[in-house]
Amino acid sequence: MSTPPFEQFASWYEEARRHPGIADASAMALATADKAGRPAVRMVLLKQHDERGFVFFTHLTSPKARDLGETGRAALCFHWAPLGRQVRIDGMVTQVGDDEADAYFATRPRLSQLGAWASRQSQPMGHRFGLEASVARAGAKYVAGPVPRPPHWSGFRLAPEHMEFWREGAFRHHERALYTRTRDGWDHTWLYP
Ligand SMILES: Cc1cc2nc3c(=O)[nH]c(=O)nc-3n(C[C@H](O)[C@H](O)[C@H](O)COP(=O)(O)O)c2cc1C
Known part of the structure; x- marks a missing residue:
């Protein structure tokens, strides 16, 4: 495993995407912490x-975005069980540009676009059908033409400082390859499992 980490990731990710036993290779755990150090973790989808x-x-306006604003840091973890592989990544996070967010938003299904307008993510909803009611209102507002991206919805890019590739081995003799970003490239080291 001597390829630089982005190539390594791309190769493992493609294998995971093609694997019939992996429903969604893009699903990753995103860990953040607030300024008091209180951790939180949830799944999100890798889009690029x-x-x-x-x-x-x-x-x-979500708790995760608030955490990212407070610390500028996050960590990701992929687990592709049928391949016996895990990838851990951490680094600094920045919001993507409006053009990039607009371009991705435009590719989403219309109902997902309306959902982005309708949801006040992680806020109390009041009643069970609050989202449906809100989607219906958004649908009435944008009844014709494309749905614009809501200003409260965008993307974040995590620029890795560490990338670790874990491969399952027999008898728990797992292989762990850690890449650490340096000024001019990446250091590579092996870790005990
Ligand atoms: C497989 C999976 C994928 C998800 N993808 C996203 C995503 O890409 N973006 C997102 O905002 N929430 C996504 N969610 C929902 C989040 O896990 C979470 O419930 C929501 O973003 C609120 O998180 P927060 O309150 O920590 O900000 C996904 C959930 C699952 C189970």
Whole structure:
């Protein structure tokens, strides 16, 4: 395993995407903490990855976005069980540009777009059908033409400082390859499992 970490990730990710036993290879745990250090973790979907980092989209008024605003840091974890693989990534997070968020938002199904307008993510909803009622209102507002991206919905890009590739081994003799970003590239080291 000597390929640089982005190539390594791309290769493992493609294998995971093609694997019939993996329903959604893009699902990843996103860990954040608030300024008091209180951790939180939840699943999000990877929507883009390249040498600049790993992108997911969310509500800017959500607890996760608030954490990211407070610390600028996050960690990701993928687990592709049928392949016996885990990838851990951490680093600094920045909001993507409006053009990038607009471009991705435009690819979403219309009902998902209306859902982004309708949801006040992680706020109490009052009654069970609050979302449906809110989606219906958004649908009435944007009855014709494209649905614009709500200002409270965008993406974040995590630029990795560490990337660790874990491969399951027999008898728990797992293999762990850690890449650490340096000024001009990446350091590579093996870790005990
Ligand atoms: C498989 C899976 C994928 C998800 N993908 C996203 C996502 O891409 N963006 C998002 O905002 N929430 C996503 N969610 C919902 C989040 O896990 C979470 O419930 C929500 O974002 C609120 O998180 P917060 O209160 O910590 O901000 C996903 C949930 C699951 C189970």
